[in-house]
């Protein structure tokens with residue numbers, strides 16, 4: 344188990360370049376399976392989850408050529424479908440959430456796709472019904488082995504159809520889109536997820552020869568084609584990382600510039616942090632956060648009632664930033680209700696923040712009320728274990744703002760989604776050490 348030792352209470356300063364987006368990378372990498380031609384991808388983050396998916400693709404026989412930092416060529420011209428039946432695949436496939444998205448492309452191109460119950464954050468139930476109902480709608484036969492949690496779909500040629508998704512699942516929509524692009528006829532997906540990463544996937548597929556319209560809306564219309572060709576693609580900056588840096592700057596009263604953020608793809612993110620009282624300035628395509636020397640004050644609603652920050656499918660606020668909102672609120676002036684509607688086990692990490700002296704009431708598994716200290720009392724350093732990726736980064740932000748030296752164990756959880764985080768934090772003045 345790897346550990347971070349953090350000496351908190353220091354102001355940071357400088358600029359930081361966000362990494363390529365983790366959750367976009369997981370979709371885009373699976374799409375390379377849709378063509379025998381070369382797909383060149385840039386701005387791939389060097390993080391555990393993405394590297395696990397790249398190695399899974401390699402085991403599937405995809406030829407991989409690293410052409411520079413974060414840039415790779417992929418060619419799936421000799422896919423080894425036998426690997427899907429191996430014991431090794433049953434282990435590798437479990438290692439991350441994103442591996443589920445190999446199923447759609449494999450089913451569409453090779454007539455079958457299998458996956459063990461995928462891993463990812465343990466943040467509550469994470470069902471896969473939307474994915475498999477979508478494949479079944481396209482004509483696939485479905486089987487599930489309850490004993491070893493192994494899912495499978497098979498079909499000679501998928502057939503386009505109309506479908507109304509039971510929920511706007513992000514990876515579910517991506518998976519069904521990647522199956523439908525090679526189906527016979529037209530597929531309409533209503534209640535589709537439409538976040539920027541999905542838009543990026545659809546745009547890339549269209550460059551490969553797919554015919555997807557409605558990109559960016561919740562109704563995608565896909566005219567199936569017989570084959571797809573190679574293309575080149577660049578990942579957007581990671582919006583969850585950008586939100587994490589905004590929170591870090593406010594909590595440590597630091598002046599930070601977050602470079603090349605792709606503002607137009609940030610949706611509600613800048614405004615939610617502004618509602619917490621944080622000054623988020625736009626400077627071209629950068630975000631500038633001035634040092635909040637006098638703290639920051641949470642806004643109330645017009646009628647004076649307490650602000651609620653809740654998650655919702657895009658264009659709502661992403662659930663992946665609620666843990667960061669929560670930690671940032673612990674030092675604000677005022678109170679906020681954080682409502683995590685999507686996941687039921689994602690707020691339990693607040694007990695660590697309470698140990699550090701934060702004023703939080705966990706109302707139920709989905710809701711926590713935070714009453715900020717307005718920096719009148721600093722958080723106390725402590726020893727903690729990172730339960731999931733976003734709780735992990737939130738605890739790291741808490742430790743950087745706390746007085747004294749904190750220890751965070753199990754930081755593999757943070758490394759799953761944040762590239763060289765300790766090195767990048769040290770470059771802006773943080774006192775953080777990695778201990779193996």
Ligand SMILES: CC(=O)N[C@H]1[C@@H](OP(=O)(O)OP(=O)(O)OC[C@H]2O[C@@H](n3ccc(=O)[nH]c3=O)[C@H](O)[C@@H]2O)O[C@H](CO)[C@@H](O)[C@@H]1O
Pocket residue numbers: 366369440441468469470510511512513514515656661662663684685686
């Ligand atoms: C690899 C990847 O891309 N992971 C992201 C992806 O996961 P993932 O695609 O697994 O998440 P889903 O969009 O399927 O759903 C997330 C959770 O929200 C619930 N739900 C979803 C839609 C809805 O309308 N109502 C609802 O309650 C689902 O039941 C589930 O519990 O999207 C999540 C939601 O943005 C993010 O937290 C994950 O970081």
Ligand SMILES: C=C(OP(=O)(O)O)C(=O)O
Pocket residue numbers: 365366392439440441462463464663732733760
């Ligand atoms: C929940 C997350 O990831 P995953 O879906 O890969 O577990 C996340 O990125 O916050």
